[in-house]
Amino acid sequence: MSYCVNCGVEVDATNTQCPLCQTAICNPNQPVDTRSPKPFPEEMEVIGPASKRELAILLSVMFASMAFACGILNFFLNPERMWSLYVIGIAIMLWIWFVPMLLVHKVPMWFWLVCDVLSVGLYVFLISLDLNGLNWFLGLALPIVLLATASVLFLGIALRGGRRSILSAITLIIGTGGVFLLGVELFLDLYFTQTWQPAWSIVALTVCIALIIPLVVVRRVSGLREEARRRFHI
Amino acid sequence: MEAREKKDRQKPRWYKIDNAGVLYTSLQKDTYSAVYRFSAVMTTPVNPEILQLALDRTIKRFPGFHMRMKKGLFWHYFEPDSRPGPFVMSDIANPCTPIRFQDKRSRLVRVYYYQSRISIEVFHAVSDGAGALIFLRTLLAVYLREQGIEIPDGEGILNVDEEPVPEEMEDAYVRYATVKPLRDKMQKAAYPAGGTPEPFYTLNVIMGFLPLNQLREKARSYKVSVTEYLTAILLQVLLERQKRERPYKLKPVALAIPINLRGWFPSKTLRNFILTMRPGIDPNLGEYTFPEIISQVHHYLRLNNNRQLMQARLTENVNFQRNRLLRIVPIFLKDPVVALSYKLAGVRPYSTTYTNPGAFRVPPEMQEHIKHMEVILGQPYGNKVNCASISYGNTMNITFASTIRETDIERDFFRFLVREGIHVKVESNRKETLAPTQIW
Numbered sequence: 001m002s003y004c005v006n007c008g009v010e011v012d013a014t015n016t017q018c019p020l021c022q023t024a025i026c027n028p029n030q031p032v033d034t035r036s037p038k039p040f041p042e043e044m045e046v047i048g049p050a051s052k053r054e055l056a057i058l059l060s061v062m063f064a065s066m067a068f069a070c071g072i073l074n075f076f077l078n079p080e081r082m083w084s085l086y087v088i089g090i091a092i093m094l095w096i097w098f099v100p101m102l103l104v105h106k107v108p109m110w111f112w113l114v115c116d117v118l119s120v121g122l123y124v125f126l127i128s129l130d131l132n133g134l135n136w137f138l139g140l141a142l143p144i145v146l147l148a149t150a151s152v153l154f155l156g157i158a159l160r161g162g163r164r165s166i167l168s169a170i171t172l173i174i175g176t177g178g179v180f181l182l183g184v185e186l187f188l189d190l191y192f193t194q195t196w197q198p199a200w201s202i203v204a205l206t207v208c209i210a211l212i213i214p215l216v217v218v219r220r221v222s223g224l225r226e227e228a229r230r231r232f233h234i
Numbered sequence: 235m236e237a238r239e240k241k242d243r244q245k246p247r248w249y250k251i252d253n254a255g256v257l258y259t260s261l262q263k264d265t266y267s268a269v270y271r272f273s274a275v276m277t278t279p280v281n282p283e284i285l286q287l288a289l290d291r292t293i294k295r296f297p298g299f300h301m302r303m304k305k306g307l308f309w310h311y312f313e314p315d316s317r318p319g320p321f322v323m324s325d326i327a328n329p330c331t332p333i334r335f336q337d338k339r340s341r342l343v344r345v346y347y348y349q350s351r352i353s354i355e356v357f358h359a360v361s362d363g364a365g366a367l368i369f370l371r372t373l374l375a376v377y378l379r380e381q382g383i384e385i386p387d388g389e390g391i392l393n394v395d396e397e398p399v400p401e402e403m404e405d406a407y408v409r410y411a412t413v414k415p416l417r418d419k420m421q422k423a424a425y426p427a428g429g430t431p432e433p434f435y436t437l438n439v440i441m442g443f444l445p446l447n448q449l450r451e452k453a454r455s456y457k458v459s460v461t462e463y464l465t466a467i468l469l470q471v472l473l474e475r476q477k478r479e480r481p482y483k484l485k486p487v488a489l490a491i492p493i494n495l496r497g498w499f500p501s502k503t504l505r506n507f508i509l510t511m512r513p514g515i516d517p518n519l520g521e522y523t524f525p526e527i528i529s530q531v532h533h534y535l536r537l538n539n540n541r542q543l544m545q546a547r548l549t550e551n552v553n554f555q556r557n558r559l560l561r562i563v564p565i566f567l568k569d570p571v572v573a574l575s576y577k578l579a580g581v582r583p584y585s586t587t588y589t590n591p592g593a594f595r596v597p598p599e600m601q602e603h604i605k606h607m608e609v610i611l612g613q614p615y616g617n618k619v620n621c622a623s624i625s626y627g628n629t630m631n632i633t634f635a636s637t638i639r640e641t642d643i644e645r646d647f648f649r650f651l652v653r654e655g656i657h658v659k660v661e662s663n664r665k666e667t668l669a670p671t672q673i674w
């Protein structure tokens with residue numbers, strides 16, 4: 001019989017270390033039994049990700065039926081206006097949001113978020129087709145959508161894997177939000193007045209910087225960081 | 235009319251899930267299932283063919299254990315499983331794997347064998363520990379009979395040649411929900427005994443085997459039962475763990491202890507019939523010595539484990555399920571709400587769960603064929619450690635099952651017992667990092 005010198009418990013003859021404290025088991029009178037089977041099986045059952053194929057098919061059929069039915073109805077109801085584009089656009093957008101991630105695994109979340117934002121852009125494009133607004137789509141909506149996509153992509157890459165602390169994550173989100181708003185005003189000004197005169201976005205960016213500075217200070221100073229972790233732990 | 239009645243009788247019987255089952259089915263997801271395991275380590279290696287024969291004979295007597303979970307519009311329900319099987323399987327390193335209702339290969343009850351060990355895994359919506367142990371006891375009896383050993387029925391062994399008794403499938407919660415309900419107050423959040431999560435799906439098991447006579451003697455020296463004694467040790471260990479972490483604010487340490495209601499409310503049901511108690515210590519009130527913790531646990535359990543309180547609580551639970559507004563809410567809306575309420579009322583107020591189904595008794599003819607019993611309370615909800623114990627003969631098995639890397643809770647628990655003068659032998663399925671040659 002072998003015992004752990006740390007814990008005082010008897011261990012199985014096949015153990016090389018104590019299961020409780022991982023201390024090596026050294027018993028000159030009883031070497032480790034390498035022939036007897038272990039007390040538990042060693043083969044694990046691999047649990048793969050659950051198949052959501054049926055749900056994906058159901059959702060695809062639902063969205064496709066919705067888009068098709070409204071598309072057909074458009075020929076009879078108010079055919080002078082392409083109102084079905086709104087419904088078709090929603091169906092495509094929702095399909096992109098929900099269905100691919102049911103079928104494809106091991107794709108990073110930021111990729112799905114980028115697709116989601118681009119699908120919003122696609123929907124806005126379909127709206128612009130109905131309203132003959134290609135001009136504002138290309139001049140305003142598309143740049144904003146692309147800026148949103150870039151922001152989401154940046155955040156997705158910066159925050160992937162959960163490596164960042166909560167403080168850093170909040171700092172990045174606030175900073176990205178401030179830059180995004182700056183970009184929105186830039187595009188609005190360029191579209192409407194062809195000159196950039198930042199106003200409200202500077203205020204928003206200043207507020208964001210004012211929020212970021214104390215967060216960065218707390219993050220940098222270890223004493224403050226520890227205090228924040230204690231007070232805000234969940 | 236007669237033909238119609240005959241046709242109705244021939245239709246497979248479906249069953250509503252009981253009050254506890256509602257919870258477990260709502261929590262059910264692809265990454266979590268409330269599954270537990272009971273094992274009997276025999277004195278001879280298991281013969282899988284004979285075990286399969288025994289299972290085929292036994293399962294007919296226990297229709298409640300051969301069901302499939304189906305999803306209705308408002309509630310889940312059971313219907314008989316018409317597939318061939320269940321089949322005994324070679325055991326795996328990661329027990330109590332999640333059950334996926336939609337997966338055609340998934341079963342609510344599984345039977346494994348490894349060396350001399352026969353194990354059953356049961357989804358908690360099917361049955362509680364008491365019901366599962368009757369099933370296991372009967373299975374073992376039939377298994378031994380198939381090898382030519384005479385084992386009489388009775389003493390928790392059902393006659394497998396008899397037809398199932400309807401009382402065994404009753405929802406005992408509904409039967410006894412006849413008094414004025416008592417709503418439990420929302421409990422404070424307890425210290426969560428968590429840690430670093432392991433990859434999915436890993437269930438780390440550490441089992442301790444103790445001589446029951448030594449344990450009983452020690453518990454008697456404190457004038458408490460074995461359950462109260464072990465509960466107090468676990469509370470002590472968790473209190474010290476929280477203290478080591480030096481949190482900003484100390485939280486109460488409390489355990490979820492399931493209580494078998496059949497002692498108070500006679501029922502032959504093999505389904506769920508349990509309620510949970512919450513013995514705990516609040517360290518904000520000051521330092522507690524171990525005898526003081528024992529006293530708190532002892533008096534709490536004596537005070538709160540009474541028929542009137544249990545009946546009022548179970549009536550409240552049943553009334554909640556009977557609520558007309560709740561009943562008409564579709565299941566896809568109901569499940570997340572029930573799951574959330576469980577997180578608030580069933581997880582947050584508890585540091586961990588400790589269950590003790592008690593002594594596993596068998597007829598004298600079976601005793602010499604079983605070496606000891608084991609129990610594993612499966613995957614905890616959240617990254618935590620669960621504790622369960624069961625005794626057979628003079629061996630008490632205490633098992634910790636966790637989805638975290640750290641072993642400090644188990645280590646401190648068993649070291650405490652060793653310091654109390656109780657011999658402990660441990661076995662584990664955790665991977666070792668040292669090869670035999672590295673030691674010398």
